[in-house]
Structures are given as structure tokens and as C-alpha cells.
Amino acid sequence: MKKILMIGAIALLGVLGGCGKETEKKEENVAAKPVETQVLKVAFNQSDKHPQYKALEKFSEELEKETNGAYKLEISPNELLGDQRAATELVQNGVIQMAVVGNPVVESFNQDFAVIGLPYLYDNMEHQKKVFTSDVLKPIFKSVAPNGFEVLGAFTAGGRCLYTDKPMTKPEDLKGYKFRVMQSDTMKKMIDYMGGIGTPMAQGEVYTAIQQGVIEGGENNEVTYADLKHYEVAPYFSYTNHLMVPDLIIINEDFYQNMDGDKRAIFDRLVKETIENEFQVWNENVEKSKKLAMDNGAQFIEIDIKPFQERIKPLQEDVANRNEMTKKIYDDVRALAD
Structure with a gap:
């Protein structure tokens, strides 16, 4: 009888041990399950050698890394998605998520944008960098939201x-x-x-x-x-x-507002860092x-x-x-x- 009980106990331990291993395997599988990456399509009218393109590439790398693969960019250079006006309409309609467009394009939606693209408004690159990395332009950037897109920030395009x-x-x-x-x-x-x-x-x-x-x-x-x-x-x-003249980074309003709160905070921070980085990359490219x-x-x-x-x-x-x-x-x- 004792022998039978002992065999039963050993068998039970084996089953429990197997269950534990199976549970452990399941937990490992859940943890290892890859995050589904959302690709943000970005329209860009210059070549892939342009400083702004390089800044966007780095932004994509950092965004994918810091959101654990939740987002990355797919940048289409050389007006492959149409000229800047067409690209803006694609962003408005949610066909693509982002674009980089000249300030005059957004000016056609709100004439007040003309003020940040005025001739001889900025004394030099350092002055413009101060403006673009501050919050003084936020009110005007938010003003176009009813048009289906928002301005995230501005790149320099030099003098x-x-x-x-x-x-x-x-x-x-x-x-x-x-x-x-x-x-x-x-x-x-x-x-x-x-x-x-x-x-x-x-x-x-x-x-x-x-x-x-x-x-x-x-x-x-x-x-x-x-x-x-x-x-x-x-x-x-x-x-x-x-x-x-500023080159503006625009994003589809619905997509932007529906981003997960934590990921949007990461996104916004990286946009600011990218703007600073773009000034540096720009200066390096002028002499070349x-x-x-x-x-x-x-x-x-x-x-x-x-x-x-x-x-x-x-x-x-x-x-x-x-x-x-x-x-x-x-x-x-x-x-x-x-």
C-alpha cells in the first residue's frame, strides 16, 4: 500500500512539475511575443542626402527603440508621394501620417503663418534655433488642428x-x-x-x-x-x-490625438531632440x-x-x-x- 501511495505521489509530482514547466513556457512565449510595429508614412520633397532626411532617419531609430518597436518611420523622399501641397492633403485625409512641408504650404490654411516666414525675421541660425526650441510658436502651430493636421515643430532650412x-x-x-x-x-x-x-x-x-x-x-x-x-x-x-523660412513637421490630427499617452510623451520629446539635431546636421552640410x-x-x-x-x-x-x-x-x- 505504501509502495502504491509513493508511486502515486511521484506521478503527481511529475504532473505538477510538467504543469509548472508548461506554465513557464507559456509565460516565456507571452514575454517574447513581438510588439506589432506601426509604420508612420512620411512625405519628404528633398533627396535622401538632405540634412532633414538624415535627422528624420535618426528620429525613426530612436522612436522605434524607445517605444519598444511600437512605431517607426517610412520616409519617402524626392516627392514620391506628390508635391508638398499634395502631401499635406494626404496627411489631412489620414492616408499618410506625417510630412515635412514649407511654411507657405501651411500658410494657405492659416494666413497668420506668414509671420514666422517673414524675410529678415531671424538674425541668424542661433536666433532661429532659440525660437524653434522654445514654446513661442505653439499657439500658431495648434491653430490648424481643425484642418485635420497639426504642426509638431519646425526644421531650419538655412538662409x-x-x-x-x-x-x-x-x-x-x-x-x-x-x-x-x-x-x-x-x-x-x-x-x-x-x-x-x-x-x-x-x-x-x-x-x-x-x-x-x-x-x-x-x-x-x-x-x-x-x-x-x-x-x-x-x-x-x-x-x-x-x-x-521654416520647414514644418506636420502630423494627422486624429492619429496624433489617439496615440497612447506614454508613447506620445516619448514622441513629443524626440521631436524636440530631432529639431536640435537637425540644426547641427544642417550646419555640417552647408560647407560640403x-x-x-x-x-x-x-x-x-x-x-x-x-x-x-x-x-x-x-x-x-x-x-x-x-x-x-x-x-x-x-x-x-x-x-x-x-
Whole structure:
């Protein structure tokens, strides 16, 4: 009898032991189960060599790591998802989650955005960095939420300058010259005030338009100038430094508001870190871009910008004094210059 009881006990222990191992295996399987990654599609109109693209790549790596694989980005460069206006509509409709677009694109939804893209608003890159890493632009960024998207923050795109077939050293040199500008009334007026003719056009059309004589030149930073090989059709790059227009990071409003609270906090923090990182990457790329352009025959001309600044003042005053919000933002941005 004792022998039978002992055999039964041993058998029972074996069953319990097996159950324990099975339970342990199940727990291991649960713990090891991979998190389903949500891929955030991002539209980008420049190449994959662009500093902003590189900043977004690092953002994706950090986001995937810190959310334990919950999110990562899929960045489509070179306007593969359409131009900036089309990309904005895709974000609005939730077809894609994010895009990087020029400030004038968002200005078409809220004209007050013109104030943060005013010519000669920012003294230099350090001033602009102070503004973009502060909270002074939050009210205007939130204002477009009813349109189905929100602005998360702004990237620098450096100082924009004029380039064409001759040096532009004074306003009189621009007479009769058509320069491509972003699709914005403010940008068109800017070139008109400076002495030329502002011609709104998509970025992808500029090279051919200059080549065919539809326009005489463009206005952009050294990085885009070199990246898109515009030095081949417009070899004189004149440092008017008339504009430091923000490139805005936009996100679908429904997606953003429905993010898990903890993950959204991580997301927001990484956006701020990415903006700081982009300034650094941008500065590193400017000199490389200049060298590439000069090696291909481009000339970079330093000029006195004061005559251009004087011509722009009526435009600054008109936009800054449009309403209470624009006045406050203008004053807050200028206060950070000190």
C-alpha cells in the first residue's frame, strides 16, 4: 500500500512539475511575443542626402527603440508621394501620417503663418534655433488642428539666397528677372519688393524652367542648390540671406490625438531632440554643399544686404500687424534675438 501511495505521489509530482514547466513556457512565449510595429508614412520633397532626411532617419531609430518597436518611420523622399501641397492633403485625409512641408504650404490654411516666414525675421541660425526650441510658436502651430493636421515643430532650412546667371548685389540688379518662389502670396511679394518678379512654382520644376528660360533663377539655401544641381543652370549664388523660412513637421490630427499617452510623451520629446539635431546636421552640410557647387563652377558672392532689408520693411509691418496673434508672435520672436 505504501509502495502504491509513493508511486502515486511521484506521478503527481511529475504532473505538477510538467504543469509548472508548461506554465513557464507559456509565460516565456507571452514575454517574447513581438510588439506589432506601426509604420508612420512620411512625405519628404528633398533627396535622401538632405540634412532633414538624415535627422528624420535618426528620429525613426530612436522612436522605434524607445517605444519598444511600437512605431517607426517610412520616409519617402524626392516627392514620391506628390508635391508638398499634395502631401499635406494626404496627411489631412489620414492616408499618410506625417510630412515635412514649407511654411507657405501651411500658410494657405492659416494666413497668420506668414509671420514666422517673414524675410529678415531671424538674425541668424542661433536666433532661429532659440525660437524653434522654445514654446513661442505653439499657439500658431495648434491653430490648424481643425484642418485635420497639426504642426509638431519646425526644421531650419538655412538662409535662402538668390541664384541666377549673374551676381545680384543690389535691388536694381533684379529688374526684369523672374525668380521661382514657393506657392505663397507673401513669398511672391517678397521678391517683388526686393526688385524682381516672384514666380510661384513647384520645386521639381525649377531646373527645367531655368534651362528653358521660363524663369531666370531661384532662391534657396546652399544645400538644396547643390543637391538639385541648380548650379548647372544658375552658377551665381548671391548671399542676400533674405529668408530663413521654416520647414514644418506636420502630423494627422486624429492619429496624433489617439496615440497612447506614454508613447506620445516619448514622441513629443524626440521631436524636440530631432529639431536640435537637425540644426547641427544642417550646419555640417552647408560647407560640403558649397564645395560641391564650387567644384562644378558655381560662385558664391557676399553682398551688402541693407538695401534689400529696407525694401522689405513694408511687407514685415503689413504681416506683423495683421492681428493680435501675428503681432505677439513677431514680438516674441524678435525678443529672442537679444
